[in-house]
Amino acid sequence: MDAANERRIQEAKTCIQKAEEHLKTSVLKMKFKxxxxxxxxxxxxxxxxxxxxxxxNMACDMYIKASSAFSSSGNLFHCAKCKESAAMISRDMGDSENAMKYMEEAADCYAESGSSESSAMALDKAGKFLETVDPEKAISIYEKALMLVRQTDRSKMISDFSNRIARLNMKLGRYSEAIKAVEEEFDNCTETKTDSGRVGQLTCSLVLLHLAKEDSIAASKSLENCMRFLDVNSPEVALCNSLITVYESGDDDAFQELLRRPIMRNMDNEYLRLMKKLKAGGAESRVEHLQSGENREDYEEDLK
Known part of the structure; x- marks a missing residue:
């Protein structure tokens, strides 16, 4: 160990000694708590x-001790900050289990302290830890974060969490749940009028998801609802109308040609993966194969 690190460790030990002194009580010194x-x-x-x-390892332990002391004093916000610091160090050490544990505890402390936005941001980090290793758990965490940001009127965060929930549900083949999440983002965009350009993209998303469920009637109803907020002559409306019509006709060649339009090719990767599996109503469906686990390697291919 070099001299600089030795000095730092010695300084840390001195700080620990001071902390332990602060925790002691003494009748002689009239220190009763x-x-x-x-x-x-x-x-x-x-x-x-x-x-x-x-x-x-020691840094993480000290942050946990600090969080415990702040908790004992009733200072929940700083307790949460120490838990979050411990989570980030655990992540850097490759300890994903403790990273998740501490980050969720931090989120709970932030919420209890009255800082819903900080709680949601902590849950955001926790969800990102899990997206690849446990998407189902990540969905649960993002749904919890979504509930919190609804109370803070943070429209961008509502859209972000809804989008992540939708994408993860798509990855798991849960199209009904994905539709609900996209509808939540759509409602947020139309109510707040913060991202009008996103409304057209979300309309295409809803139509694709309904067609993935082989329900062109629901796709038409969804499009009709979305058209209340779109120009009837917009390219998204025209394309979605064509998609539904051609899907119902069973002309898969024409359907695939529509899916290759620039509007569709500019969608998120999860939708591009989904489009690769979609076929017109009269053609053999590949979505069921996807949901049953077949062609998984093909599904994971990045289309962008």
């Missing part, structure tokens, strides 16, 4: 020293 806030501050300083010395 621990000074949790001061102890938490010293543990936090020790965590920084250990982190700078590349001793991540």
């Amino acid at each position: 621990p000074d949790y806030d001061s102890a938490a501050i010293e543990y936090g300083r020790a965590a920084v020293c250990y982190k700078n010395a590349n001793d991540l």
Whole structure:
């Protein structure tokens, strides 16, 4: 260990000693209860020293001690911040289990302290940890975050979480749940008028998802509802009308040609993967094969 890190570790130990002194009580000194806030501050300083010395295990431990001390003093916001710091260090160490645990605990503390937005942001980080390893759990976390941001009137965050929930449900073949999430984002965009250009894209998304369920009637109803907020002559409306008509005709060549239009090719990857599986109503469906696990390697191919 080099001299600089030795100094940092020695400084951390000094901070720990100070923290422990703050937690002691003494009748002689007329100190009848621990000074949790001061102890938490010293543990936090020790965590920084250990982190700078590349001793991540000890840094994480110190952040947990700091969070516990803040919790004992009733300072839940700073308790949450220490939990979040422990989560990020756990992630850097490759300890995904503790990273998730601490981040969820941080989110709960933020919410309890009255900071719904900070709680949602912590859940956002937790969900990102899980998207690839446990998408079902990630959906659950994003739904929890969505409930929180609805209370804060943060329209962009509502759209972001709804979009992630939709994409993950698509990945799992849960098209009904994906439709609900897209509808939530659509309603948010139309109510707040914050992203009018997104409304057309979401209309295409809803039509594709209904066609993935082989329900062209529901696709038509969804398009009719969306047209209340779109120019009837918009390219998205024209394309979606054509998609439904050609799908019902069973002309798969014409259907595939429509799916290759620039509007469709500019959609998110999950939709591009879905379009690769879609066939017109009279053709053999590949969506069922996808949901049953067949052609999984083909499904994972990035089309962009």
